[in-house]
Amino acid sequence: MEIVIAIVIGILVTIGTYLLLSRQLLRIVFGSSLISHAVNLLIITSGGLKKGNAPLLGEGKIGFTDALPQALILTAIVINFAVTAFVLVLSYRSFKANGTDDMEKLRGNEHE
């Protein structure tokens, strides 16, 4: 199972990197979002994808799943959500102000 997820993560990162390197702002936003999703998958895989019982004491069972990575990605997803929302607004404002969404034209020069 871990290997399948690892391949999925690889594909997500590949697509994300391709999108990040493109010129259009919206594609870059999607690219960064995809990479963040890939990282979240990586975190959940890092704890091992075993089928186990809920990590609750008093149930008297053994073979708990690791609860920590789930807590970690919960936090990471929330942060990623906030950042993506902010970046979308920022891109829109930048498009309005600068009149272009082409990163080549947003390079900026020395004297202005």
Add this chain to the structure above:
Amino acid sequence: MNNLLIMPVIIPLIVGMVLIIFHKNIVLQRALSLFALFLSGFIAFVMMNQVREKGIQTLQLGGWEAPFGISFVGDMFSVLLVLTTCIVSSCCLIFAFRSIGEKNEKLYFYPLFLFLIVGVNGSFLTGDLFNLYVFFEVFLLASYVLITLGGGKKQLRESLKYVFINIVSSAFFLIGVAYLYSITGTLNLAHLSFRIAEAGQDGLITTIALLFLIVFSLKAGLLLFFWLPGSYSVPPTAIAAIFAALLTKVGIYSIFRMFTLVFYHEPQITHLMIGILAAVTMLLGAAGATGYMDVRKILTYNVVISVGFIVAGLVTMTEAGITGSIYYLIHDMIIKALVFLIGGTIILITGTSDLREMSGLIRRHPQLGWIFFIGTLSMVGIPPLSGFLGKVFITQGTFETGYYWLGGIGLLASIFILLSMIKLFMNAFWGETILSEDEEKGSIRGLLFPIALLLVVSLALGIGAEGIQAYIAQATEQLLNPSLYIEAVLK
């Protein structure tokens, strides 16, 4: 257990949230935010003396014992940085009262400023790797908004690059966290250090160490500083000053923490790598600082040089080197805020950032000119100013351990700092006075006070070095003996 540790994080957070409600009431916002910073600074001062007497202080949040809960750890190094953060940010805030403009003040400037301080203080005090990531995101999000405050064309353009670079580096941070967790099974820094010392730092862990080095280098501007000159020159002066003083320093702090506490077993790979990065950073920064004729560019490249120089002390891992780095780090936080505030004031007076179009400011603004001159001497390291001791100790450390090339490049970089800053001083302050009183673009009324305050702090740090020597020596001892940190957290 020491509940004071959480205060420098919680006070600005609560005040910041309250101020969102009262965003129209400027007087209240100013008073409350300054009060929050003073109170945090006072608590940091109390903590500093507690650490001095009783050793490293810890707080296990929610009563969950380490390594299961999130620990806050105040060793001397972090407490000193928190105290400096509060002092520097108070000065920048006072500067902002007069310079940021009423429109921005109503656009949530003060809450955002306080959230930035929350993130920075939290990063210094946390003892948990994932919590460090969270605090990084807190101050990054605040900085994303602050950098665009005002919404100028240039600001929006540069902030896009800043945001995307930081998103990618945050992703790398999380990848590092995931790998480290899958190998060691813990994220508490003290526990990590303990487990890695027990199992040995093998090739995999060293690779992860280098991954973390990339992440923190991006934040600190160590070699990967390509984003820094652009994004630090667009925001309003008070914000640029607080960025230059604090944000890169959090990256430097993280490099110090990780490579003295956790990844210190393979210095011939990791620390040599850091040394090479530091040397290249200093050389490139020197080239940038001397090459440009633009006030903001010169100052931002000086930030880059000092990053390389501070980290050079870490490479040695000796008492002298680390002592020097701590001295220089504190000095640099104060002095970078100082010169950025002065640079912004110059731009305010002349209305341009091009050195060729300004001249002779010293006739009308003698105080500003001489404060800048003293700041320059301090950056170069003329005794008895505050930059001197740091330079001496870092150079001594590099020479003791045989890194002659690193120490030599550090000294060479000092000459370029002098060259670039004197170029700025000569062009802006000397020469014929071309602006009469009416032609000046802005008034500097009320702006000199925070600048003078920073100068006094910087002078006190240099002349009163004897007095804080004991504190810095303790910080060095705690950084060089990870067992002290581990015992304090896991006892």
